[in-house]
Amino acid sequence: MISFPICKINLGLHIVGKRNDGYHNLETIFYPIALNDVLEIIQADTFSFKATGIPVDGDPAKNLCVRAYDLLKQKFDLPPVYMHLHKAIPLGAGLGGGSSDGAATLLLLNQKFQLKLSPGELIDLALQLGSDCPFFIINKPCIASGRGEILQPIDVPALKGLKIIIVNPGIHVNTGWAFSQITPTAISHSLSDIIAQPITTWKNVLKNDFEEAVFAAHPAIKNIKDQLYAQGALYASMSGSGASLFGIFNKNNIAELRLPENYFVHQSDL
Numbered sequence: 680m681i682s683f684p685i686c687k688i689n690l691g692l693h694i695v696g697k698r699n700d701g702y703h704n705l706e707t708i709f710y711p712i713a714l715n716d717v718l719e720i721i722q723a724d725t726f727s728f729k730a731t732g733i734p735v736d737g738d739p740a741k742n743l744c745v746r747a748y749d750l751l752k753q754k755f756d757l758p759p760v761y762m763h764l765h766k767a768i769p770l771g772a773g774l775g776g777g778s779s780d781g782a783a784t785l786l787l788l789n790q791k792f793q794l795k796l797s798p799g800e801l802i803d804l805a806l807q808l809g810s811d812c813p814f815f816i817i818n819k820p821c822i823a824s825g826r827g828e829i830l831q832p833i834d835v836p837a838l839k840g841l842k843i844i845i846v847n848p849g850i851h852v853n854t855g856w857a858f859s860q861i862t863p864t865a866i867s868h869s870l871s872d873i874i875a876q877p878i879t880t881w882k883n884v885l886k887n888d889f890e891e892a893v894f895a896a897h898p899a900i901k902n903i904k905d906q907l908y909a910q911g912a913l914y915a916s917m918s919g920s921g922a923s924l925f926g927i928f929n930k931n932n933i934a935e936l937r938l939p940e941n942y943f944v945h946q947s948d949l
């Protein structure tokens with residue numbers, strides 16, 4: 680069986696409080712983007728995992744696909760499988776690619792071996808893999824709170840018919856470090872109220888709390904946001920804890936960005 684794990688951007692991201700378990704409560708809107716990895720799972724005589732495409736760092740046994748399989752193996756008598764992950768989503772980019780692969784593994788195995796896990800059970804398992812993972816069980820625009828697992832589907836009519844450009848400069852921002860830089864604050868504007876307004880009103884009110892610290896540490900990241908606006912973006916922001924930036928444009932107003940050749944650039948319809 681094959682699946683195409685997509686990625687996400689964050690439309691607004693507020694850190695609202697530090698929790699006793701070391702994580703933070705946040706409020707954000709997860710919005711799915713049509714930039715995807717490919718994951719194939721086949722029943723086999725022995726377990727194996729192969730990754731191609733953009734190289735994934737670290738121990739393959741800790742890959743989120745393998746960790747998702749191991750998690751289900753603790754609960755069910757799963758047979759061995761061959762898993763092939765082809766990576767196209769940049770890593771550690773604030774796009775949730777690894778989380779999406781982990782969630783896709785849970786969904787594929789649930790379907791293939793008829794495990795009959797409900798969406799709620801899959802979300803609980805996904806949260807054990809990472810805070811971004813539960814969203815990829817749903818894969819529809821959602822307003823999220825808690826660590827990211829309290830999810831409410833939401834319509835974002837302001838984005839209909841528009842185009843997105845994602846730029847990743849390949850700078851690694853550690854997510855734990857980014858959270859440590861933030862002093863949590865109460866939300867002054869409701870995210871759902873903001874995104875119900877036309878996109879031209881978002882610029883000064885829809886904010887990612889990580890930008891200030893990440894831009895201060897990496898001016899090259901801020902420079903991309905400035906370029907997106909200079910090229911006519913209706914709205915531009917960093918995604919997650921970085922380092923990807925996205926700009927939202929009218930269809931007939933595609934940016935001509937002057938970026939270093941090694942930067943990753945993706946364009947798609949919203």
Ligand SMILES: C[C@@](CO)(OP(=O)(O)O)[C@H](O)COP(=O)(O)OP(=O)(O)OC[C@H]1O[C@@H](n2ccc(N)nc2=O)[C@H](O)[C@@H]1O
Pocket residue numbers: 689692701702703704705707772773774775778808809810811812825826827854855858918919920921
């Ligand atoms: C910031 C966000 C926003 O969507 O996205 P990314 O930038 O990673 O894509 C997420 O909250 C990231 O989720 P995820 O990347 O799954 O993080 P996790 O593996 O769960 O946690 C990595 C580390 O970040 C911190 N962390 C993460 C989530 C959270 N709600 N509070 C935290 O304090 C913790 O220090 C944790 O050890």
Ligand SMILES: Nc1ncnc2c1ncn2[C@@H]1O[C@H](COP(=O)(O)OP(=O)(O)O)[C@@H](O)[C@H]1O
Pocket residue numbers: 735736737741742743744764766769770771772773774775776777778779780781811919921
């Ligand atoms: N399938 C996977 N794809 C990408 N990264 C993975 C995967 N499995 C584990 N990882 C680890 O997770 C780290 C960050 O994952 P990723 O989801 O790409 O970042 P982000 O949460 O910033 O979007 C990677 O640097 C890598 O070490």
